[in-house]
Amino acid sequence: MPETRVKIYPQDSMTAEERLQCVTRLEKPDRVPLSMMLYYYAPLHAGAKMSDYMKNPDVYMSVMKQVWHDLGPWDIYYNINPVSRLVYSYVMMMRILWPGIELPENEMAKIDEIQYMEMEDYDRVLTFPSFISDFKFRAEMLSRFCQDCKGDTTAKVFMKMIPGFLRQIYFWRKDFKWWRKQGVVPQIGFQAEMPFDTFSQARNVINFSMDLFKVPDKIRNCSLKVSDNFAKFSVLTARVMGTPLVQCYCHRTSNSFISPKQFENLAFPSMEIIVNHIVDAGLTPILHCDGDWFKNLKIMRRLPKKKIIIQLDGLTDIFKAKEEIGDHMCIFGDVPAAKLVSGTPDEVEEYCHRLIEEVGKDGGFILAGGCEIPPNAKAENLRAMIRSVVKYGYY
Amino acid sequence: MDPTQQKTASHFQETFLKFDIDAIPACAQQMIDSQMGIQDFLDACMPLMETIGKRYESGEYYLPELVAAGEMFKTASAIFNNQIKGDKAVLREKLGKIVLGTPKGDIHNLGKDIFGVLAEANGFEVHDLGIDVPPEKFIEAIEQTQATVLGMSSLLTTAFEHMKDVVNRLEKKGLRQNVFVIIGGGATEQSLVEKLCVDSQTRDAYEGIKLIKNFIQNKKESKPCRKHA
Incomplete structure (x- = not known):
């Protein structure tokens, strides 16, 4: 597309898209790219009502434009605005309380960590036809936990989802056009919680920890069962969106939740199928790895080289991760949320500088917050982060 | 036996x-x-x-x-x-009493629940106040139970101000010196100990139990509690 030739800074020699592709291949770009994951921060910065921002796509777009004009630029646009709560619940598989519905108008959306899957459901998942196994599992569970389709039949859940899904795609395609005109690359063509992590969320961590001893094979087999359907739908959606990146959430697979052995035997096999499928389709998987992943990294070297981005949230030692896996996948992260809230601009700049120097050495690095930029981050700290790629990020 | x-x-x-x-x-x-x-x-x-x-x-x-x-x-x-x-x-005495909760504005219960299970299994009496707990409820529970440990867990940075509020209220009530305040959760980090005037921070439930046991051991040996400004 011609608009992607727009440069973020005059001194850049690459576009943001070229820069992103370059770091994904672990090559050295002109400059360290920057992603600002500031979905929940944006309405507070712009003074918009959280409920309007989350419900009304026009409000969302104007808020994001205001933040871009106040703080920008950056290279990669983190797009998660859920036009349809039902579709958002489908991909994240979490019960979400919404401002203006279950919560006061100005509160941030919250995750209600409820258990919605029973032990017997593992057996049922194993009987699902493979080609619709992930759809069927998600739709059945949605009718148990999502406020917008509580108690509905699977068919009715799908009927309700179709318009939401189409609206979501229509919105993103329109929204991406504006961002591409600014020279920015959208980060997410499709996003979803990975199968193993979904089962952990669905059972809740205490039950799931017990399941790991009682029915490990069922967890592994259920994760495998839904993988193919998950991967194919990811690729299809990302293509329809025109954005070749698939964000795969791994909220419960770190060593903060499971052992490296459990990761290798129970979670990794389905991850491998999904990642390989996405890579084979010519797209880039972004593995959103919350928690401490250090001991899993060796196992992840079995995934395709120079094709994957791994997002770290500050709990994995990103400097050690660079040594362990920096020659294999692109590292994304990880300015800690607490630093952006209670640190000073100098502290933020110093940390970004270190990230750029050490993790960004020879390329293969994207500077970003450790997970989401917190809503109460200080604007001056975000400015320090954005400034750091200009000050220190050129190779 | x-x-x-x-x-x-x-x-x-x-x-x-x-x-x-x-x-x-x-x-x-x-x-x-x-x-x-x-x-x-x-x-x-x-x-x-x-x-x-x-x-x-x-x-x-x-x-x-x-x-x-x-x-x-x-x-x-x-x-x-x-x-x-x-x-x-008939039981020997419990190791100590812990008041536990997720502060106002946050409804994550995962970290708190894991910590609560471990604390009970390690011989503590746990008073779990649940999620989205207003500051005054923490104070009421400390007063009612005479607990010497307060644990607050959060995944959101927006909870920091409420944690600080709880500590300020403990100070005002003259309870602060007798209560070991420990915070935990994915969004917390060591620098918050000073900023929020708490005694300890951890992201690891087991480490949290150890820190509390150390505090109780020091108390038995009559080592002075940390004094806060």
């Missing part, structure tokens, strides 16, 4: 360390049938919790082992509590 009781206790311990979760109720029943009291049961459990803690620290065990151990302990102790009456129900 007589030889039969010792044998039954050993069988329980082996089952426990094999994480044969479904066999735990039967083991607990065997201990009751062999006339063991609640204190005998706790005496059998304490070395188990120590072993599990050490293996966790050494990297042999991970969260699932900690959680499963806590849950097996809860299952077995519930069976004892329901069936044992009279002299055999």
Whole structure:
């Protein structure tokens, strides 16, 4: 597309898209790219009502434009605005309380960590036809936990989802056009919680920890069962969106939740199928790895080289991760949320500088917050982060 | 304990360390049938919790082992509590009382629940106030229970101001010096100890238990509590 030739800074020699592709291949770009994951921060910065921002796509777009004009630029646009709560619940598989519905108008959306899957459901998942196994599992569970389709039949859940899904795609395609005109690359063509992590969320961590001893094979087999359907739908959606990146959430697979052995035997096999499928389709998987992943990294070297981005949230030692896996996948992260809230601009700049120097050495690095930029981050700290790629990020 | 009781206790311990979760109720029943009291049961459990803690620290065990151990302990102790009456129900004192909760504005319960399970299994009396807890509720609970430990867990940075508010209220009430305040959760980091005027921070439930045990040990040895401005 011609608009992607727009440069973020005059001194850049690459576009943001070229820069992103370059770091994904672990090559050295002109400059360290920057992603600002500031979905929940944006309405507070712009003074918009959280409920309007989350419900009304026009409000969302104007808020994001205001933040871009106040703080920008950056290279990669983190797009998660859920036009349809039902579709958002489908991909994240979490019960979400919404401002203006279950919560006061100005509160941030919250995750209600409820258990919605029973032990017997593992057996049922194993009987699902493979080609619709992930759809069927998600739709059945949605009718148990999502406020917008509580108690509905699977068919009715799908009927309700179709318009939401189409609206979501229509919105993103329109929204991406504006961002591409600014020279920015959208980060997410499709996003979803990975199968193993979904089962952990669905059972809740205490039950799931017990399941790991009682029915490990069922967890592994259920994760495998839904993988193919998950991967194919990811690729299809990302293509329809025109954005070749698939964000795969791994909220419960770190060593903060499971052992490296459990990761290798129970979670990794389905991850491998999904990642390989996405890579084979010519797209880039972004593995959103919350928690401490250090001991899993060796196992992840079995995934395709120079094709994957791994997002770290500050709990994995990103400097050690660079040594362990920096020659294999692109590292994304990880300015800690607490630093952006209670640190000073100098502290933020110093940390970004270190990230750029050490993790960004020879390329293969994207500077970003450790997970989401917190809503109460200080604007001056975000400015320090954005400034750091200009000050220190050129190779 | 007589030889039969010792044998039954050993069988329980082996089952426990094999994480044969479904066999735990039967083991607990065997201990009751062999006339063991609640204190005998706790005496059998304490070395188990120590072993599990050490293996966790050494990297042999991970969260699932900690959680499963806590849950097996809860299952077995519930069976004892329901069936044992009279002299055999008498317990030695608990290690201490902990008031626990997720501060106002946050409804995440995961970290808090894991910590609560471990704290109970390690001999603490836990008063879990739940999620989205207003600052005044923490203070009320501290006053009512006379707890010497307050644990606040959060995944959101927006909870920091409420944590600080709780500490300020403790100060105003003159309770601060007697209460060890520990914060935890994915969004917290060490620098917050000073910024929020708390005593300790951790992202690891087991480490949290150790920090609290150290505090209680120091208190017994009459080491002065940290003084806050």
